[in-house]
Amino acid sequence: MSQTQTTPPDTSERSRSTPHNVLIVVALLWAVQLVSLVAALSGVTQAAVAIHFQTTQIAWFTLMTLLSGTFFLPFVVKGAALFGKKRALVVATALGLVGDLVAAVATDYRTLLIGRGIAGIYVAATPICYAITRDVFPRRWVGLANGVMAGGVGLVAFGGPFLSGWLLDNHGFRGVLWFMAISTAVSLLLVTFLVPESPVRERGGRMDWAGGILLGGGVTLIVYAVGEGADWGWGSGRFIGFVVGAVVALIAFLLVERRVAEPLFPLAMTRRRTVWTALLATSVAAGSLSAVGVVIQLLVLMPKIPHVSDGLGWSGTHNAIVTSPISVMIIVGAVGTGMLARRRDSRLLLAVGAALAVLGYGIGTQYHHTAAQIISWGVVAGLGTGIVVAVVPIMIIEVVSPEEQALANGAQNLAQGVAQIVVSQVAYVVMAQHGMVLKGTQFYLDKGFTNGMWLVVGCCALGGLCVALVPKAERLQDAEVGQAA
Structure with missing residues (x-):
């Protein structure tokens, strides 16, 4: 696959002021974390949606977005390589806004799922944004920008529950759906007016x-x-x-x-041991941790009904208060990883992060009945989660060239999305084995929540073990960056 820079070298990247670079990071941070925010809002809202629409198929409320995002991701990423990363990001965001609006006005569950499916196209924003950072920032900004963007997961995890709790408690699930639409509209404006176009393009390529x-x-x-x-x-x-x-x-x-x-994902790239092993380890570990919200949100927000549901029955606001220390640890782990990545082996960071997450959620399989219990093991799991999500894009940067970055990020997000969807879907199935349907709504007993958490723990442990397969690659400080190098 041949690549070229379709625009002449622009020295403005080198001379761009620090405030300007900060604004670009903010715009990209918003775009990336909107994906996580929507996932967090969906998780908090799913119990209310299930009860309102009286459905046993609530799994599809969150999985529809992931599924459509996984389907369209290769096309959007390939389009980014051909026509420009910013252009592809704008198109994906605009379509995401359309989907959010359809979901917000839906009066039946089928229409709601259609809207969520259209909105799933926005999932492609994450790999595109990480690829843009390599192309438009000077070398000293690449690791920092990636760490800040990944660390934003903690900000979402911290502020998302408070926001969604307030919206849910005061405006119902409709308020949450409308907030998604407004947030996507803001992202569209920020990307359009603040983010520069990447100069790295694929020459003479065609859509596969x-x-x-x-x-x-x-x-x-x-x-x-x-x-x-x-x-x-x-x-x-x-x-x-x-x-x-x-x-x-x-x-x-x-x-x-x-x-x-012109293949969708060059097999020559994915056949390289440094690449496919990094994709495997990061996708399984991060995908499993992304799926844990399926279990936790249903556990804390489903009502307590004797012999029917063993949910804790918390309000959205109470959930936010209890999980806030966990969110802080996600931020600490992610930002700290972004700073350490230039000096430490990223494989070690991923292994440590996965081990901490396994330890935390492993304890949580047995102790998840009170706020104190959840906080005690949650801070450990949160630290591990922050490390994992921050090191994923860094490991991909270390094993591919700038020209391969968008496609490699797309491949990683695709594989991680598949892992998240499969683990999440299996978690719903596992939990339902110990549950009951009442008035058309699926409820879960404590044994179901326990087994669901064990599933996530096992899959995350597998991802951590896959690190042993990854050969040593050049560190972030030695990796070649793009136009702004």
């Missing part, structure tokens, strides 16, 4: 439509099958048919990618 449809279709089939497997029966012909269809689609994708001149 066949590869994208096969990849997205294969992932969609397997995720949908996992979500419906409990109802269909794990050994039913329908479930097996979907799984076989997914495998066939993914095999066909690999064959197509070997033949096309």
Whole structure:
């Protein structure tokens, strides 16, 4: 794959003032963390949505966004490489706004899911923003910008529950949905007027439509099958048919990618051991931690109903107060990792982060019945989570060239999204095995919450162990950066 800079070198990147760079970081931070914020708001809102629409399919309220985002991610990332990263980011944000508006005005659950599906296109903002940082900032700003953007997860985790709790307690789930739309509109304005276009483009490339449809279709089939497997029966012909269809689609994708001149994700890049092992370790670890909210939010926000539901029945505001120390530790872990990455092996950082998360959530499988218990193990899990989310983009920078950055980030986000969707969907299935349907709504017993947390712990531990497969790569301070180098 040939790459070129389609615009001549611009010395303004080097001479750009610090306040200007800060404004760009703020715009990118908003764009990246809006993805996390929407996920946090969705998690807090899902219990109210399930009860209002009287559905046992509440899993799709959050998974629809992830699923559509995973399907469209390869196309958006490839478009960023061909036509410009800022341009692709603006388009994805605009479509996300359309989806948010559809969801906000929906009067039935199906329309709500359609809106959430359209909004899922905005998921592509994360890899594009991280790729932009490498292209438009001087070398000394790259690690800091990535650390700040990743550390924003903690800000979202800290402020998101307070915000969503206030919205939910005072304006209901509709207030939360409208806030999503307003936040996306703000992101669109910030990106349009503050973020410069990346000069790094792919020369003479074309969109690989066949590869994208096969990849997205294969992932969609397997995720949908996992979500419906409990109802269909794990050994039913329908479930097996979907799984076989997914495998066939993914095999066909690999064959197509070997033949096309401009593949969606260059197999030569993903075959390199430094790349595929980094993708594997980061995707499994981070994807598993992203899925933990499925269990925790339902645990604390579902009502307490004897013999029906063992939720803690907290209000949104009470949930925010209890989890605020955890959010602070996420910020500490993420920002600290951004500072340490220039001097420490990123593989060690990922392993330490995963180990702390496993320790924290492992304790949480047994002690999750009071606020004091959740805070005690949550601060440990929060520190580990912050380290993991911050080191992921740094590890990708260390193993690919500037020209490969957007596609590599896209591949990582795609793999992480698949891991998050599968783990989340399986968590719903596991929890439902110890639960009850009452008035059309699925409730969960304590055994279900415990098993759901054990699932997340096991998957995160697997991601941490995968670090052993990753060979030593050049550190962030030695990695080549883009136009602004």
